[in-house]
Amino acid sequence: MSILDNVAGNLATPASGSGAAGRELRRTTWRDRLQMAGLIIIYVVMFLAFTIPFFWMFFGSIREEAEIFANLYPFTWKTILPIKWSLKNYLDIFGISDDGQKYGLQFQRFLGNSFLVSVAVVLSSLFFNTLAAYFFARLRFPLKNVLLVFVIATMLVPFQATIVPLYIVVDALGMANSYNGLIFPWYASPFVIFALMQFMRDIPTDLDEAAVMDGANLFHILWRIIVPLSMPGIITMALLEFQFIWNLFYWPLILVSSPKLQMIQVAIATQTTQTQTFWGRTFAGSVTASLPVIILFLFLQRYYVQGIALTGLKG
Amino acid sequence: MLATPVSTPTKGWGRIWNRRSQYYLIAFLFVLPALINFTVFRYLPILAALRASLYQYSLLGGFGDFVGLDQYQAILSDSFFRNSLWVTLKFTFYKVPLQVLFSLILALFLARENLGTAFVRSAVFTPVVTSVIVVSVLWSMMYHAQLGLINSLLSVVGIPPQTFLSNPDRALPALTAMMIWKDVGFSMIILMAGLKGIPGVYREAAVVDGAKPWEVLWHITLPLLRRVMMFVMVTQTIFSFQVFVPVYAMTRGGPLERTKAVVYYIYQYGFLFQDMGTASAMSIVTLIILLVVSVGQMRLFRSDVSY
Numbered sequence: 015m016s017i018l019d020n021v022a023g024n025l026a027t028p029a030s031g032s033g034a035a036g037r038e039l040r041r042t043t044w045r046d047r048l049q050m051a052g053l054i055i056i057y058v059v060m061f062l063a064f065t066i067p068f069f070w071m072f073f074g075s076i077r078e079e080a081e082i083f084a085n086l087y088p089f090t091w092k093t094i095l096p097i098k099w100s101l102k103n104y105l106d107i108f109g110i111s112d113d114g115q116k117y118g119l120q121f122q123r124f125l126g127n128s129f130l131v132s133v134a135v136v137l138s139s140l141f142f143n144t145l146a147a148y149f150f151a152r153l154r155f156p157l158k159n160v161l162l163v164f165v166i167a168t169m170l171v172p173f174q175a176t177i178v179p180l181y182i183v184v185d186a187l188g189m190a191n192s193y194n195g196l197i198f199p200w201y202a203s204p205f206v207i208f209a210l211m212q213f214m215r216d217i218p219t220d221l222d223e224a225a226v227m228d229g230a231n232l233f234h235i236l237w238r239i240i241v242p243l244s245m246p247g248i249i250t251m252a253l254l255e256f257q258f259i260w261n262l263f264y265w266p267l268i269l270v271s272s273p274k275l276q277m278i279q280v281a282i283a284t285q286t287t288q289t290q291t292f293w294g295r296t297f298a299g300s301v302t303a304s305l306p307v308i309i310l311f312l313f314l315q316r317y318y319v320q321g322i323a324l325t326g327l328k329g
Numbered sequence: 330m331l332a333t334p335v336s337t338p339t340k341g342w343g344r345i346w347n348r349r350s351q352y353y354l355i356a357f358l359f360v361l362p363a364l365i366n367f368t369v370f371r372y373l374p375i376l377a378a379l380r381a382s383l384y385q386y387s388l389l390g391g392f393g394d395f396v397g398l399d400q401y402q403a404i405l406s407d408s409f410f411r412n413s414l415w416v417t418l419k420f421t422f423y424k425v426p427l428q429v430l431f432s433l434i435l436a437l438f439l440a441r442e443n444l445g446t447a448f449v450r451s452a453v454f455t456p457v458v459t460s461v462i463v464v465s466v467l468w469s470m471m472y473h474a475q476l477g478l479i480n481s482l483l484s485v486v487g488i489p490p491q492t493f494l495s496n497p498d499r500a501l502p503a504l505t506a507m508m509i510w511k512d513v514g515f516s517m518i519i520l521m522a523g524l525k526g527i528p529g530v531y532r533e534a535a536v537v538d539g540a541k542p543w544e545v546l547w548h549i550t551l552p553l554l555r556r557v558m559m560f561v562m563v564t565q566t567i568f569s570f571q572v573f574v575p576v577y578a579m580t581r582g583g584p585l586e587r588t589k590a591v592v593y594y595i596y597q598y599g600f601l602f603q604d605m606g607t608a609s610a611m612s613i614v615t616l617i618i619l620l621v622v623s624v625g626q627m628r629l630f631r632s633d634v635s636y
Contacts, residue, residue, distance in 0.1 A: 056438065057449050064452040064510070068459075070478050071467050082476075089481045146363035153356040161360065168371040170623055174571035174592050175615045178599045178608045179374035182381055185388065187369075202366035232355055261460035263574050268600055279462045283578055293470060300463045311458040315451065318458070322515065323522035 069094050075103050075297035082293055103298035121299060123274065124281040128303075131196045131277060132259045136252050138201040144248065146202065147210035148236045152222070168204045177264055184269065195269045196277070200259060206251045209321070213247035214240055250321035253314055257307050278303045375616065382610035387603045400610040410611065412586055413594040414618075416501065420590060421569040423505040424512075429561055431509060432516035433554075437546070439517070440524050454514040461511065465578035468507045469494060472579075497585045504575045504588055512568075516561045523557030524550070563626040570619060591615055 070093075074082050077096030085092040105111035107121040149155070150162055180199060181190070189195035221243075222235045230238070241248065266277040276284075282299045311318055382400055385393030404410045435453055439446045456464055471478045472493035480490040493503040527550065535545045573592040576582055582589030582597070589597075595615070599608030 054445070057445050060435070060438070061449050061452045064455060064514075067467055067471060067478070068455060070471070086476060086478075086481045087484055089485045093478070093481055142362040142366070145359040149356060149359040153359065155353060155356050155360075161364070165363065165367060168367045170620060171371050171375070172567060172571055172616060172619045174573050175595070175619060176374055176378070176612055177592075178595055178605065178612050179378035179381075180370060181599075182377045182605065182609070183369065183374045186377070199366070199370040202363040204367070207363060232359070236359075257458055261458075261462075263460060263462045264577075264596075267577075268596070279460050282466055283462055293476075296466060296470070300467060304459045304463050307458045307460075308455060311454070312451065315454075318454075319518055319522075322518045 066094070071297050071300055075294065075301045076100065077294075078102065079292065079294035103294035104302075106292075106295050107298050107302070119295070121278070121281065121302060124276055124278040125302060127193075127275060128260055128278040131193065132256050134193075134197045135200045135259045136255045138197070139203060139206060139255055140248060140252055142202050143206040143210060143251070144236070144241065144244075146207045147214055148240055150207065151211045151214035152219070152240070153232070165204050165207060169208075174264060177268065180265075181268055190269060191271050191275065193275065196266060196275075199265075200255075203255070206255065209251055210244060210247055213244040217243050246317070246320070249314075250317040253310060253317055254321050256310065260307055375613075378609040378612050378616075381606055382613055384606055386606035386609070388599075388605055389603060393606075396606070400607050401614070404607060404611055404614065409586065409589070410591075410594065413589050413591040416586075416588060417570055417572065417590045417592075420501060420505055420508075420572055421566055423502065424509055424569050425562055425565045427505075428509045428513055428516055428565060429558060432513045432520055432561070433558070435513065435517045436520040436524060440521055450514075450517075453517060456511040457514040459511075461574040462578055464507065464511050465575045468575075469579040472503055494580055495584055497587045500580050500584055500588045504572075504579060508569070508572065508575060512565070516565060519561055520554065520557060523554050526557075527553045559626075559629070563623065566626065567619060567623055570615075570622070 073094055073096050076099055078098060078100045081097060085097070102111060102113075106114040106117075107119050109115050109118070109120045109122075146165070150158065150165075155161070184190060184195050184199065189198060217240060221239050222230075225235050225239060261279060262277065263279045263283070266280050267283075270276050270280070278299075282296065282303055381392075383397060384395055387393075439450050439453070470476070474480065474490060474492045474495065477493075479493070483489075483491065492499065494500050531549050531553065532545050535549050540548070571592050572590045573596065576588050576590050576593040577596070580588040582593055591611070592615070595608050595611045598604050598611065
């Protein structure tokens with residue numbers, strides 16, 4: 015039995031299917047063990063293939079720069095793991111060390127900008143998308159389907175390919191090079207509306223009918239009944255929105271010209287490579303730019319996966 | 330239907346009409362902010378680009394002469410624009426099928442729930458939540474001919490140092506490989522959700538009938554997964570066609586224009602050459618291509634036989 019058979023077998027007999035019971039009767043043979051070992055090796059290889067670059071980046075950020083290059087050949091554990099630990103790269107990018115001040119590096123400012131913009135977008139978009147999703151999922155309105163098509167069709171507008179046109183409009187509105195320009199275009203999203211709609215549709219309607227009898231208005235119904243019941247969906251969408259805005263690159267790159275307003279992702283590309291590339295600083299900057307989303311993901315993984323499966327499959 | 334004015338006790342038609350229009354008005358306020366957003370930030374840009382594409386237009390100089398369709402004619406005969414479309418097409422054709430294949434393999438291996446697969450799933454998904462720019466900067470260091478991690482790893486198996494991003498024949502494949510690495514976890518999650526959505530009875534029935542595991546995979550699991558795979562193909566094609574960040578961060582379109590994807594070329598025209606008119610015309614052409622592709626793929630999608 016090859017490994018492929020085993021994998022296919024996993025699928026053929028999911029969880030505690032009837033096939034698994036039959037297999038338990040058989041004693042574990044050396045073949046099973048070999049197969050198990052093969053699977054474990056495959057898992058380890060997969061794990062390393064996706065994590066080694068991140069380990070290299072993280073450990074490279076907490077060692078002296080010369081050490082990164084000195085231990086490159088031959089490839090040993092020293093290539094990845096530091097021998098001497100050092101926080102100098104972080105002191106540099108936050109402008110605390112002399113080197114950092116010499117180059118005028120202020121990553122705290124870029125991090126702050128990214129936080130400000132991300133939080134503003136997440137809060138405003140949750141508010142407005144929830145209102146819109148409630149409208150489409152549960153309110154009556156003439157020609158509501160036409161409006162829905164109007165919303166859904168924006169999903170077909172390719173985002174990166176229409177950034178130049180978006181810039182023309184935002185510039186004409188006087189929002190170029192401003193926080194407003196970074197925030198306003200994203201306060202509503204067709205994907206989030208669509209996903210929240212799916213959640214709200216599944217909530218039984220007799221709940222809000224009872225509320226209407228008690229004299230509650232539409233906003234009360236939304237706030238007291240619908241929002242609490244669609245909380246998992248709202249949290250999921252908040253996460254995805256945060257990640258989307260935090261990782262945004264092209265839009266702040268062209269919108270923002272003054273360094274004071276710059277977001278962290280653009281800063282990594284421009285600040286660390288202005289004169290010459292400092293690998294240690296670039297690693298440190300990349301770590302600070304990635305850590306918030308990676309930590310959020312590791313803690314709230316379940317919501318992420320749900321969100322992608324939901325917007326992915328139904329959207 | 331719930332919360333409608335029809336069910337409330339009324340005295341005469343005038344009152345019904347008033348209450349109903351009041352209700353509609355309030356309801357409309359719920360959706361109004363979103364509609365304004367989409368009108369201003371999604372639809373208006375397309376109209377603005379259509380207009381700008383008909384004029385000589387730069388950010389600094391504003392609108393110049395009306396040139397009609399000249400700019401469209403110019404870009405369609407511009408060999409660099411055609412080259413950028415070709416590069417984009419190649420990138421998409423390399424990336425999408427390979428990514429779907431790899432994510433399918435990963436999904437099959439990692440679908441079973443246990444501690445080990447949970448670890449590997451998190452690892453596979455980490456590049457997905459990391460920004461494209463961080464991944465691009467990181468990989469351009471890994472691809473570095475003298476100082477890169479990849480050549481160091483290759484030296485373990487005795488392969489001499491290679492050039493990647495500076496090599497005209499390898500730059501685009503190198504970008505593609507990196508982007509597959511970054512995005513494969515995303516499609517894996519969707520495929521895994523698809524796998525879980527297949528009712529277990531189909532596979533169990535086949536096993537009872539004596540089908541070998543690989544036969545189950547080939548004849549039952551994969552055909553039932555076709556819809557989801559098609560969906561991944563469609564969305565990834567649209568994403569891949571708009572590749573920008575890796576080109577910006579890793580190669581700036583070089584070497585020898587071999588990685589100059591269309592969105593990067595548009596950026597170059599609009600913001601480096603300050604020619605917004607031409608950049609708008611290119612955006613419109615790209616938009617049309619993508620609309621045709623997505624509508625075409627959707628049709629394929631819809632005519633697909635469902636189970």
